[in-house]
Amino acid sequence: MTGIVIILPLILAFASLALNSRVVNRLALMSAAVLFVVVPICRWYGLDWELGLGGFLSYFRFDDIGLFFFFIMGLVFAGVAVYSLSYFRMHNLKATEESVFVAELLAFTVAMAGVILSTNLALLWVFVEATTLTSALLIYFEKRKSSLEATWKYIYICSVGIALAFVGIILLSIGSESVGSLFFSDLYEHASQVNPVWLKLAFAFLFVGLGTKIGLAPIHAWLPDAHSEAPSPVSALLSGTLLNSAFLGLLRVQELVIRAGEEKFSNFILILTGFLSLLVSAVYMLRVKNYKRMLAYSSVENMGIMILAVGLGPVGLFAAMLQALAHSLSKTSLFLTSGNILHEYGTKKIESVTGLLKRDSVTGWIWIASFLSIVGIPPFPIFISKFFIIRAFWFDGQGWLAALFFLFIIVVTFGMGSAVFKMVFGESSLESADASKPGLSAYIPQIALLVMLLIIGINMPQQLHDMLEKAALFLSAGSGGGVLGR
């Protein structure tokens, strides 16, 4: 099945490019969505088959944590695919433009699937770089002057960052000469043979490279630009899955560091960068004037929280996984909804949008609910993950860090909340409701995602809990297991 999720979407992408028909485009999107949702579920229940691809397949594999991140990607992609149908209509795209959009979207998603499934560090690098290249054209899709600037910054900053990650890979292969392979399984097995000096150097470079893609401060400069200028479905995909897949790459490196017994060094870097990201997002959240940029800074915040949780060691891992899931679903819902707002008001300025509830009550309520979810108001699951992180700090005997963490998330909540509530209440800034409303498919994905989030938050299904716990075990296994979600 690992072969299928790489190859079939590529075939679909070529088909929609070649046939140039609206029906084929929609079919390609929907079948890819079904594929990406069904495959991880089948894998989870042990259903599996392989294409006869021989050696090719040793480079791709579903492991527990990869399965979990693929599962998130599938859900986000399905939401984005359904929403795209409305996006096509809202922007009156020509059939050729639709085909290009669908093909690029699929190629981008395949690149991310490659990152998630790679069993070799260098191959993972290839796919991370491929995500940059395939998404660049999507960010420039609306062809404005500002989106050109955003695309340039994105492609250049990420390429340089990823080039530095490759330096890290070479340094690692210097330090792991006796292992003689960059397959994760070999590296993990012989972690004790890796020279610690080279490992630390390699980690630093890999952290800078992957951190650029994750959007960690201070190397997040591309993120608000790209997220605000991309079409809304693409923003959702960037925030909901691209950041996650780079994060998974970093987790795989962190696992090696843990197994080599050098996690003190990496944990310090992770926690420091996590707090820096929180600080940056808290500061910008108070002054940001564009609601899509606001959502982007919220991504910086959430990725910071995840990195922080990983840096806390075994106690933080369950929280990091839950945060990854909940952030992706909530942020997808937010970015898709921002597409509706942009369509109805024609502006990204927070101050020009008022009375959303009067203008389009469904969008307004979704906007509020997604906001409550992303900042972690119970019963939404981010409340649980944030609570676990604060508790983990407490366990670690670092109460003052817990207080600092709490302070930052309060500031972010306040900044985001004041913008969101300003937008939904009051009189609508547009007099008549003559502009066309977005179609049904512009509401369904968000509602479905929010319902899922509520279910996870109120009573998490046992299967999902197991999946989360298995994913979290990936990292702590090296350090002899740990406290998980108790």
Added chain:
Amino acid sequence: MMTEILIIILGTTMLYVFSVSRLESYVKALSAQGFILFLLVLFGISRMTWLNVAFLVFETLIVKAIVIPYFLLTVIRKSETSREIEPYLSQFYSLLIATAIFAFGFIAAFWVRTTGSHIRPLYFGISIAMIILSLFLIVNRKRILTHILAYMMLENGIFLLSLSVANELPMLVNIGVLLDLFVAIYLFAIFFNKINEIFDGSHVDALTELKD
């Protein structure tokens, strides 16, 4: 002995870049780097499989020494803006700092000898110097084209670093890396042309529409 001389020449092409001011000279330096890397690959031929040699010859001689420089040269000739590079720091101080970084490369080479790793010290030291010099070039230049050229030099530095290591990467990975590089340069050129068209001039200073 020959390889040592080649590597030092490779390092000095970076210093050359800091001492000239026309974009064409940058492209020439880039092409020369590609050619020297090709010679270095030839010197190391006995340690590799033929498939890998064929691949590396293609990558260095065809792609790095000919195709990409030629491609960038056409882009430069097409854009009718002035061809002078514009540094933030004056040329004299840039060259001074660049020389210091170059010297640091030799220190790194000495350091790596003491660690007892099986890598060739001079390859390592000069490649580290090239990487840092390219990053310095990026932050010290305003022209977007210079950024593209500096990115290529960064890639050359990384290529030299990968030559210093005994382990070979799997072929699939090599192909992927080259493909990524190729597409990256292609996209850079597309977007460069677009920026040239739409913004006034091609300075990073012009890219200030998006901020908080």
